[in-house]
Amino acid sequence: MAAFRGPKVWLWRWRRNPLRRRSDRLEAWVVLAAWTFTVLGGVVTGLLATRSVEHNLDRQRVEWRPVVAQLTKNAPGTTAPSASGSERVWAEVRWTGTDGSAHTGQTRVVPASTVGTPVTVWTDADGRMVTKPATRSEAELRSSLIGVLVGVTAAGVPFLGGRLARGRLERRRMDEWDQEWERVGPLWGRKTW
The missing domain is CATH 1.10.287 (Helix Hairpins)
Structure with missing residues (x-):
């Protein structure tokens, strides 16, 4: 199939050519x-x-700064070590912000931790709990x-x-070819002898 195409000419749309159309x-x-x-x-x-x-x-x-918080309730779970050793449960903690106000929130802690156990949490400038940066x-x-x-x-x-614009240009070009063929095609059927 490539033999019928001829050699590839780079930037052919930019070269001078009498057959180049406006759409090209x-x-x-x-x-x-x-x-x-x-x-x-x-x-x-x-x-x-x-x-x-x-x-x-x-x-x-x-x-963001680390702050030491204390558990306000006993954490759920058992003290038996898990197979992975990294099991954590959600528990409520309380901490004091830099302005002296008390804050509470939930964080992941070791299962079966008791009330008052210190836990490190991260807070933003307003004292809200955030994830570790x-x-x-x-x-x-x-x-x-x-x-x-x-x-x-x-x-x-x-x-x-660009793909949509090229598609529209291609459809328009094919419509122009159809119109030209309707005009010229019937002339090819006549015998000239």
Whole structure:
């Protein structure tokens, strides 16, 4: 099949050619714009998202603090060691914020812990309980993955837009070919002798 196509000519839509149609030039510009916006938009958006997530996670590492809290009720469960040794249960804890106000919340603790057992929880600047902040390497991995996901998603918009535009141009070109063939096709059936 490739033998019938002839040699591949690079940038054929941009070269001077008396057979080049207006739709070929328009398609060349659509392809150029779509690829430019796809590549640049994806890269720039991905980098901005990565930087934003990194900044947010760095801020959390700086602002969030560990606080010692005490259990307010006995934790459910038994003291028998589990097979994995990492089993935790939910229990209510109380801690004092930096402003001196009392706070309560729920966190995971060792099963069968008694009232008053100290537990380390993490709080934000307002004294609300939060998860432990991501380490530097975890933050880099998270921000990279989110940046790639956002970049690919952002790149998909102009790519799909370009594909749709090219599809419409192709349908229009085929309709023009049909009209030309309806006009010229019947002339081929006549005998000229």
